[in-house]
Amino acid sequence: MSAHTDIRPEGWIARLPARLRPFALLARLDRPIGVWLLFLPGLWGILLGGAGVGRTAWLVALFAVGSVVMRAAGCVVNDLWDRDIDRMVARTAARPLASGALRARHALVFLGLLLALGLAVLLQLNRLAQALGAGSLLLVALYPLAKRVTWWPQLVMGFTFGFGAPLGYAAASGRIDAAGAALYGAAILWDLGFDTIYAHQDREDDALAGVKSTARLFGARTRPFLAACYAGALGLLVLAGWLAGVRAGFYPALALPGALLAYQVARLDIDDPGGCLRLFRLNRETGLAVALALLIGVA
Secondary structure: OOOOOOOOOOHHHHHOOOOOHHHHHHOOOOOOHHHHHHHHHHHHHHHHHOOOHHHHHHHHHHHHHHHHHHHHHHHHHHHHHHHHHHOOOOOOOOOHHHHOOOOHHHHHHHHHHHHHHHHHHHOOOOHHHHHHHHHHHHHHHHHHHHHHHOOOHHHHHHHHHOOHHHHHHHHHHOOOOHHHHHHHHHHHHHHHHHHHHHHHHHHHHHHHHOOOOHHHHHHHHHHHHHHHHHHHHHHHHHHHHHHHOOOOOHHHHOHHHHHHHHHHHHHOOOOOHHHHHHHHHOHHHHHHHHHHHHHHHHO
16 A cells, blocks of 8 residues: 555645644644534434424534534544554654644643534533533543554444434434434444545554554455445434334435445455545545435425
8 A cells, every 4th residue: 555645735724824724734624524424414313303494404504513613623632642653654644743733732722622612512402412412522532542442443433423413313303212323323334334444544554553443353354344334324224214204205315325335335445545535535425415315304
């Protein structure tokens, strides 16, 4: 595998004042795909929750802002934990904390600001959603440690990034039930699949650094594992829709995200890091296709 980095310091990032650029890179503002992948399960939950049009639009806006803020906060926590490991991995060696562009104290102040903004968003939600949102902070804090102790850090990532599904469902419906739980399961398996693809970019460096991942665990057997994850996610989406009593149009509309997931399985080349990154990014369109199917089912 060729060494590469997915950091993008050019474009609008390069036009920021020099003192702000490292903070923008620390927050991954150069790579909005992470915001999308955090936001989309929340969007699914909001749509399945079936609130009125006005309330749904307000929640979507809140979750969009919250996703930007909390994804940035999660990246700060991750880079604080991993700055020593990041120096040993080609893709991450240029991150601001790993490279020395920022110090830990700068990152901690920035994290405090982000968490304050996240709290402001959370306080706009109902009490159940507030409690769930506060509880999710434990996942955000512990996720970066998972790669040190388990071969399944991508599963922990699924629980963390997928948490928007029950949070959005609770914010829209005021309850947690079997439909919301099934949607969360679908988000977890979806995240597990695409983050395994992502982890193949670092497989060789991770082995040298002693970092565990499902990419290393499954290696050449990743394609059937990925197929199982994505099939399970689709099955749980069907179950969530049935439990929520969505309209019949939801089920054929799942053919589009199903095709996008099948494409990822078919095109996966674990020895092509650039190709893995492209397949990983395709999950924005995949998640939007699921949201479209839900919209058809609840409209």
